[in-house]
Amino acid sequence: MVDPNSRVADIGTDHAYLPIRLVEQGKVSYAIASDVAKGPLANAEADIQAAGLADQIETRLGSGLETVKKEDQIDTVVIAGMGGKLMVTLLSEAASRGAYYPTLVLEANIGENNVRQWLMDNRYEIVEEDIVAEAGHIYELIKAKLTDQVHPLTVKEVEFGPLLLKQKTPVFYQKWEGQEKYYQKLLANLNKAKQKDEVRIKQVEDLLAMIQEELAH
Incomplete structure (x- = not known):
């Protein structure tokens, strides 16, 4: 580069x-x-x-x-x-x-x-x-x-x-499949908490939805 x-x-x-x-x-x-x-x-x-x-x-x-x-x-x-x-x-x-x-x-x-x-x-x-x-x-x-x-x-x-989204190489999928698992675990833990951080939960949910949408294409 x-x-x-x-x-x-x-x-x-x-x-x-x-x-x-x-x-x-x-x-x-x-x-x-x-x-x-x-x-x-x-x-x-x-x-x-x-x-x-x-x-x-x-x-x-x-x-x-x-x-x-x-x-x-x-x-x-x-x-x-x-x-x-x-x-x-x-x-x-x-x-x-x-x-x-x-x-x-x-x-x-x-x-x-x-x-x-x-x-x-x-x-x-x-x-x-x-x-x-x-x-x-x-x-x-x-x-x-x-x-x-x-x-x-x-x-x-x-x-x-912006350019990685256009190319979507196998490594791109590898990274975001790993991130999807990571955020699913994080979300489960956030939801288990006695005092829920609703703002953080919403952030993670939105990010997960975005990741899943990209992985589906």
Whole structure:
């Protein structure tokens, strides 16, 4: 999902595997590998040195997008492997400083709907989505481009992904069949409670109805 010849910042880079792969493949010639923790960043530095790419990949220590400066001329930000709420917090912090990036490539481990809502609210258009199963986990990938207008999404599109809804791959069904079981259990437990949280029950019922409708098609 990273466009060729872009200038990339990988936020929460851990071992810097992604920037290393992108540079090795010749897809990009410059990347920032950024992490909030010193340990992972030390790992990243060692891996970058071992790959002989220290002059093309810079490491930065700090929180979120605070490590990226205007003079870096970053046009693509990758944030992968964290929760959607945290991702939105980091993107919002940057936006509050007027820092918007032309292309975002995002992979939230949970709360993808929060991410899509933020993208819509901030005039990003979702241009590509994918859903993959890997080592017992299912991941959704979202690529979005900054535009000058709002690209409205329906409640369903925020929840399931506008492009994933069109593609409906076997992994899409696998994910939502699992989610259906999860919410059925949750609903049963909510209904057993002595003091029922009617608002939460209604939320879960609506979500279940939406999931079941998509699984039926």
